[in-house]
Amino acid sequence: MNDRKTHDPLRVNARNLRKSMTPQERRLWYDFLKNLPQTVYRQKIIGNFIVDFYISSCKLVIELDGAQHTAYLQGIGCRVLRYANNAVDTNFAGVCEDILHNIG
Secondary structure, three states: OOOHHHHHHHHHOOEEEOHHHHHHHHHHHHHHHHHHOOEEEEEEEEOOOOEEEEEHHHHHEEEEHHHHHHHHHHHOOOOOEOOHHHHHHOOHHHHHHHHHHHOO
């Protein structure tokens, strides 16, 4: 086993974030993203950052009230969708529709 991978602080943090998703992340994952035909990664490490969700087939990052690493992600060719937690709570269908539109 590669000890460097298992003890890398970024990997440990990503694993912990997957285990302790916010209510909005949990809802978006279990009620929508998990069922998409595309592979969606939760708490994906990209560079030195951890993004909430990542769809590699279209280089799409989905962030909920998250970190401000958009410039870096766009610089490496990713599109970034950012939603407020409130939008997931009050307009879930609209958020899902917007994500589908951007996967297209």
